[in-house]
Amino acid sequence: MQDGRHDAKPGDGRRRGGRVRGRQGTARSTARPSGRGRHPAVGRLCLVAALGLGPVLPAQQALAVVEDSTPAVVEDGVLAYAFAADAQRVEGAPSTADAEELEPGRTYRSTLPAAGTVYYRLELDDTATAYASATAVPPPGRTVSVADGVKVTVEDADGRSCDVDTANFGAPGSPRPVAAWAMREISPRRSLCAEAGTYYVTVERAAPDARDASPDPWEMELITVSEPALETADPTRAPDAWNSATPAPVQGRAQRRPGGAGFAQATPLGEGVWRDDIRPGQSLFYQVPVDWGRQLHATAELGSSGTDASGYVASALDLDLYNPVRGHVEDLGIGYDGGQKAKALKPLPPVAYENRHASGRQVTAMRFAGAYYLVAHLSAEVAEKFGDGPVPLTLRVRQSGEVRDGPGYAGRVVPSDVFTVAGSGGGTADAGEGGADGDTLYRVLAAGGIGTGSALVVGLGVWTVVARRRAAV
The missing domain is CATH 2.60.120.380 (Jelly Rolls)
Incomplete structure (x- = not known):
């Protein structure tokens, strides 16, 4: 085992073995x-x-x-x-005008169409950070494209993107559950999406037109979490260094x-x-x-x-x-x-x-x-x-x-x-x-x-x- 220290370095996206993940932000048979x-x-x-x-x-x-x-x-x-046994069925709307509300702390079950975007609504104050995650579940036994997956975005009422994340199937090309998350973050470093009001969670396929992309709709599990502000001033700097040594595996x-x-x-x-x-x-x-x-x-x-x-x-x-x-x-x-x-x-x-x-x-x-x-x-x-x-x-x-x-x-x-x-x-x-x-x-x-x-x-x-x-x- 070697001792090491890790210094934080820039990098929002990465590619490994054909799998691409990135985060962007703009300021019954039983x-x-x-x-x-x-x-x-x-x-x-x-x-x-x-x-x-x-x-x-x-x-x-x-x-x-x-x-x-x-x-x-x-x-x-x-x-x-x-x-989840307590997941509430909710239908994604094709337009923000008809989007149903997702309440913090609840788990929902919905359907992701083979093409197009579905919308859900968040009602947020100006103090708490909100997280939304979508787990897409393609039917087993089907083909999937390595580029396909699920894309989740949080947008404000003016259509500006607060945050976006994409999860792809990547090199295995094997149908399996994949999850992506996006947030409306309240932070001293961000001025965009800080106001109280109505926000929207948009969910879509990552690459529905890609070769071998599944033509089937997918089932989907949605969760939302609300994180309040801190009692004291929010620290604005990440830890400068941390122990990056890889310990010996448990025997x-x-x-x-x-x-x-x-x-x-x-x-x-x-x-x-x-x-x-x-x-x-x-x-x-x-x-x-x-x-x-x-x-x-x-x-x-x-x-x-x-x-x-x-x-x-x-x-x-x-x-x-x-x-x-x-x-x-x-x-x-x-x-x-x-x-x-x-x-x-x-x-x-x-x-x-x-x-x-x-x-x-x-x-x-x-x-x-x-x-x-x-x-x-x-x-x-x-x-x-x-x-x-x-x-x-x-x-x-x-x-x-x-x-x-x-x-x-x-x-x-x-x-x-x-x-x-x-x-x-x-x-x-x-x-x-x-x-x-x-x-x-x-x-x-x-x-x-x-x-x-x-x-x-x-x-x-x-x-x-x-x-x-x-x-x-």
């Missing part, structure tokens, strides 16, 4: 795949609750955790994207941790070595809680195929990192020839409010604490070379740096918990077998303030819910 049962510890819920183990999640979220773990829909042999035996099928079902990960199997065309979602002052390090590994097949897929695995408002931070690509391959994300700065004033997009995205998302996608092309069986996937997650106090907000963040870190977020690598798959579930019932008798009742209820859902399948 099935549970074999080996992916998510609740082997449900039968222990009542006992664990009675023991009064420490809390990881608020007790009222226990049933929500189970709800998120119902059998996933399978389309063309691939787990379909799992939309030890990997523990099984099945990935989720969407942002809303992202599986919590703590520091450690985590293992799952990923099929060609599949996307797996994980979330890692990262506190203020902490640096996140992640390495992805593809295991050997275990077959006699030969060949090479240049961009077999794509690992994307998203911040708590689903803004893209960084990604890596791994080529695959049937043998084991590994690659680490580039070093990222510690989470800090001041990062938003940096010139580089990867640094500005590390602007708040909360759940950061690791999204792994295995290209459908892998099936052509090595068959459609699962490929071993290992994630090595490490954090460094001292936890610091967060900023003092003058108002309320919406939703209130988006920039906070509660509990361990899924246990660490040395948590033992119980800490791998059922850790969050069976510890959730022991949340502070809930009595033993109440915990037992909740545990029985959760157990019953799961049993009924499994019987229904």
Whole structure:
């Protein structure tokens, strides 16, 4: 390991392996795949609750955790994207005149047409920064252009662009969920889009006319977040330097941790070595809680195929990192020839409010604490070379740096918990077998303030819910 310091450098866009991402601103068939049962510890819920183990999640979220773990829909042999259970259906309008309002803190489900732009409305004051993110979900089993994807823009009432971001499929050319974000930012460095009033979120395909572009409409998940101003003067300078050394990956035996099928079902990960199997065309979602002052390090590994097949897929695995408002931070690509391959994300700065004033997009995205998302996608092309069986996937997650106090907000963040870190977020690598798959579930019932008798009742209820859902399948 080498020690290094990173100095912020300009750069708003980048290109890697045919994938282009940039930020601009102007001042049912259901099935549970074999080996992916998510609740082997449900039968222990009542006992664990009675023991009064420490809390990881608020007790009222226990049933929500189970709800998120119902059998996933399978389309063309691939787990379909799992939309948030509470997502409200909203139709994008072809004109700003008919745009429906998106309320901060809500999750919405909509449709992105194959061509044209859809509009949504924001009603904003002159103090809070607003973020809007769109996750586009093309149908699995279709062709997609490497240049296509989703483009999100926030505009004011005069049609001036406040911010824009584009997410492309890039080199893998494999249909998968991709997310882009845009914001109306209140900052001493910006005078544009600072007034209170009506703003619009526009969403469109990145390259609908490109070769191999999908002619189908795509489903889409939208979220909006409101971040208030600070109580004291807003710092206007990003950290000058930070430790850019890449630490050694976490060692030890990997523990099984099945990935989720969407942002809303992202599986919590703590520091450690985590293992799952990923099929060609599949996307797996994980979330890692990262506190203020902490640096996140992640390495992805593809295991050997275990077959006699030969060949090479240049961009077999794509690992994307998203911040708590689903803004893209960084990604890596791994080529695959049937043998084991590994690659680490580039070093990222510690989470800090001041990062938003940096010139580089990867640094500005590390602007708040909360759940950061690791999204792994295995290209459908892998099936052509090595068959459609699962490929071993290992994630090595490490954090460094001292936890610091967060900023003092003058108002309320919406939703209130988006920039906070509660509990361990899924246990660490040395948590033992119980800490791998059922850790969050069976510890959730022991949340502070809930009595033993109440915990037992909740545990029985959760157990019953799961049993009924499994019987229904």
